[in-house]
Amino acid sequence: MTRSTLRTKFRIAVIGGSVADEQSLQAAFRIGELIAEKGGILICGGLGGVMEAASRGAKHKGGLTVGILPGSSYKEANPYIDLALATGLGHTRNSLVALNADVIIAIDGRYGTLSEIALGKIYGKPVIGLNTWKITGIEIARTPEEAVELAWSKLK
Numbered sequence: 073m074t075r076s077t078l079r080t081k082f083r084i085a086v087i088g089g090s091v092a093d094e095q096s097l098q099a100a101f102r103i104g105e106l107i108a109e110k111g112g113i114l115i116c117g118g119l120g121g122v123m124e125a126a127s128r129g130a131k132h133k134g135g136l137t138v139g140i141l142p143g144s145s146y147k148e149a150n151p152y153i154d155l156a157l158a159t160g161l162g163h164t165r166n167s168l169v170a171l172n173a174d175v176i177i178a179i180d181g182r183y184g185t186l187s188e189i190a191l192g193k194i195y196g197k198p199v200i201g202l203n204t205w206k207i208t209g210i211e212i213a214r215t216p217e218e219a220v221e222l223a224w225s226k227l228k
Contacts, residue, residue, distance in 0.1 A: 081111060081112060081113050081136075082110075082111075082112045082113065082174050082175075082224075082227050083112065083113045083115050083138075083172060083173050083174050084107050084112045084115065084173060084174065084175055084177060084220075084223055085114075085115040085116060085169050085170065085172070085173030085175070085176040085177070085188075085192070086100060086103055086104065086107070086114060086115075086116050086122065086123070086126035086176075086177050086179065087116065087117070087123075087166075087169060087170075087176060087177070087178050087179070087181065087185050087188040087189070088100060088122025088123065088126075088178060088180045088185055088204070089121050089122055089179075089180050089181045089182055089184075089185060090117075090121040090122075090123065090184075091120075091121050092121045092122050092125075092179070092180045093180070095203070096122060096125075096179050096180035096203060097121070097122065097125040098125075099179055099202055099203070099215075099216045099219075100122040100123075100126040100129065100179050101125045101126065101128055101129035101132075102129060102216035102217075103126055103129065103177055103179070103202075103216045103219055103220055104125065104126035104127060104128065104129025104130035104131075104133075104135065104137075105129040105130065105132055105133045105135075106129075106216060106217065106220040107126075107130055107135060107220060108129070108130040108131075108132075108133035108134060108135025108136075109133050109135075110224060112135070113135070113136045113137075113138060114126060114127060114130040114135055114136070114137045114138065115138045115140065115169060115173050116137070116138070116139055116140070116153075117139065117140060117141065117142065117165065117166070117169055117184075118138075118139020118140060118148070118149040118150060118153050118156055118157075119139070119141070119142075119148070119149070119150060120150060122179050122180060122181065123139070123150065124150040124152060126179075127139070127150055127152035127153055128150075128152045130152070131152045131154075136154055136155075137152055137153050137154045137155070138153070138154065138155045138156075138157065138172075139153035139155070139156045139157065140157050140159060140165050140168045140169050140172065141156060141157060141158050141159060141165065142159060142160075142161060142162045142163060142165045143158060143160065144158055144160040145158050146158045163184060163187065166184060166187050166188045166191055167191050169188055169191075170188050170191035170192040170194075170195055170197060171191070171195055173192070173197060174197070174226075174227055175197060175198045175199075175200065175223045175226045175227060176188065176189070176192040176197050176198070176199045176200070177199075177200045177201075177202065177213075177219050177220070177223055178199060178200070178201045178202070178204040178205070178210065179201075179202045179204060180203050180204055181204055181205070185204060186205055189201075189205060189207070189210065193209045198211070198223070198226040199211070200212075200213050200219045200222045200223050200226075201213065201219075202214075202215075202216065202219045
């Protein structure tokens with residue numbers, strides 16, 4: 073993949089809890105697969121739970137994954153991250169996840185996910201939600217397929 077190819081690829085952030093139920097993990101895995109199948113780059117927080125499941129799904133389909141980590145070591149990334157970026161910023165790194173995406177898909181999650189949703193909206197990013205916070209500004213999807221189709225429709 074050339075540098076100019078990477079610049080033209082869409083970046084989809086998948087955000088959600090580091091601890092999640094099985095339904096959310098399965099949805100994240102499928103969303104990761106679909107992003108990779110469409111040729112997108114998956115951006116996430118690089119740790120476990122929804123982030124790991126989405127990364128695993130993307131890798132399963134040969135996709136590229138980027139993890140923007142809260143800690144000081146890139147070695148903290150889950151094993152499905154291709155490019156791990158250590159920030160040393162703790163939860164403040166959520167801003168970088170939101171800022172570096174073209175569109176955000178939120179799955180499940182607690183307050184960290186809520187902060188990424190809010191930051192995404194502050195940065196003017198479309199946010200798609202699947203079993204997550206129901207607040208103004210989030211387009212709700214019922215399935216992983218619908219979430220990715222909604223996300224892709226925002227990129228054209």
